[in-house]
Amino acid sequence: MNKRSRTLLSGAGAGLLVLSLAACAPGAGGSSSGDEETGDISTDISGVEDMTLTVWDQEVRGGQNEQMEQLNAAFEEKYPNITIERNSQSFEDLGTTLRLALTDTDAPDVVQANNGRNSMGAFVEAGQLRPLDDYADEYGWFDRYSENVLQYSTYSEDATTFGDGELYGLPQVGEVVGVYYSKSKLEALGLEVPETWSDFTSAVEAASEDEPALQLGNIDQWPAGHVFGPIQGQFVDAADITSLGLGNPGASWTTPENVEAANELQSWVDAGYFNEGVNGTDYDAAWQAFGAGAGTFLMAGSWVAPDLEDAMGDDVGFFAPTRDDGSIATTGGTGLPFTITSAAENNDVAAAYIDFITSDDAMDVLAETGNLPVNRTAELAPESGVLADIYTVFGEVTESGDLLPYLDYATPTFGDTLGQSLQDLIDGRVDAEAFSEQLEADYAGFASGDE
């Protein structure tokens, strides 16, 4: 390369550099258009001029996609003036693209935003989502939903408090973490289906004599959280877990109860209740192994039920052990809530859409397509099969028990902190005290506003 061309090239490079640095600072330009909150809201949208409602969802799998298509078609039929433009992406894709999409001037009207602080919380803080309390009053959403469920899409306006404040979204489906069991294996061991936590732990001990009773694949770090969550629910007060899980101040990870819960999990590993090499086992491989007859129990979420039913047929059942006093508390939550962006073209239409897809009739559609409807759950339960068990458990937990939050909602980094610490705990690199201190550092740092 000769001297002149070198100068020219570096000149061009420098020119581009100056150009780009002169461009606006990141995030400064994106102001949201659309109608502001005016107080004049309406639940009647039949008179609205022809318009397109843009919806971004993550309902891509079989039954999820089916219910969405049915409900969208029904909505368009009811309101011929509205056309729905649907953009459906996988959970991971939606999570990573939503940040950019919301700051765009042409942002979608309705989006499914994950509940946690690093998504819904961040959007609320940035003023990208519209609070829905006024519509909730009009449509009666507070009666439709259990408070237990709505807290996970409720934030204060500055997003410092999670679980209290204004409502920002409504979910369609529920999720609950519990224990799957093999009926034939339990019978061969001469055991009843455990009811209380102590029944369950003694059943696990008895079932572990020949082979590990519990299957767990924790290579992805988060699955162990779905084992620790229900254990924690047995030892720690539900209100404390909720504060810890939602990242609100006022609780602590280093309490004796939390340490005891961590100790319990570690002792299960030491006692050989789990398969070999939990931290190196694939999540899917673990539940597939259970489906193929390995182990007696699997602690996992309701979402694996259809696959386990395919693999095991009538042999699989589901329960959530109660506390020894008979009350029930387990980890769970909702599907991603549907929210209205502050850039929405017409809030009334967006609200009518959310109302429509979460209505009592919509719950019928959800149940028919094999989803776990968040409302009317017990009533819509199928007559038999593992889904019947799951509907019952979810109904009980949301109506009379404690639906404990996923712990990774707590802070933007808590999913990683929890996952890494649980791997440490399972490996025996840290003891229960050190485990609780690792978590406390993240939680307390955030709750005190340092981050």
Next chain:
Amino acid sequence: MSSGIAPGRRATRLSGRAWVPYAYLAPALLVYGVFLLFPIARAAQFSFFDWDGIGESTFVGLDNYVRVFQDGQLLEAFGHAFVLIFFFSILPLAIGLLVAAVLNRSTVKGLGFFRTVLFLPQVIAMVVVAVAWRQIYAPDGVLNGTLRALGLGNLTRPWLGDYTFTLPAVGLVGTWVATGLVIVLMLAGMGRIPREQYEAARLDGANSVREFFAVTLPAVRGEITVALTLTIIAALKTFDLVYVTTRGGPGTSTTVPSYEIYRRAFEIGDVGLAAAVGIVLTIVVLLITTVINRIGDRS
């Protein structure tokens, strides 16, 4: 010269239209600028801001860079990347030189076939490679199964869930991928060495080892530089392999800078810091490759 144009006239003609060569370059430069230079400059700009990717941003000067060097997790990730250089570059180079030297000096039937097989891992997408190795390393996967069959059952372990062995296990996947590339490069270089040099060495009484160090190695110096440059860049920018096999675990034992960039920018929403890590990583890559090329050229 049969061009029919007098040398003097040709010179004036060219200097009269000095912009013509640049006009030919312009489309490529434009693409390069839009898709490479601009994003790099924009990332450099982001790295001076505290920005969550959504709301307002604040200019913070060099704070993000200070944080890069104070954040234990990020430093650990860079440390892992340097360990990976051993597995992605040094080890494949050693194996590659040895295998290529043997292949080159012996008459192997179907050399083309072996070359293709050895090069194959390079052609497969890294994600596919990672998924396959995740199965191989599984607790009841092929590797542990083989060990048990050989009576080495006490060596079995969850390869991707073991705090000591996961990083080497991930690194060895890199070795598997890179070795083929290195062998093919070395074979090409060694193929150019005149047979006479080996004959001369033999006449001077050199054995195969001497021959390798006196004739083969100096002749492939250029290829070694290329191989090291390519594989070290691959080691430092590893993302897909870690993302698919371990997601940085167990604990934080296999985190790498590129994975941290992704995690911090898109999952945690610390875009400024992520951009700073990206810039630092780019500088590290440039420094290392410059040093290697300087050494390689000094012949």
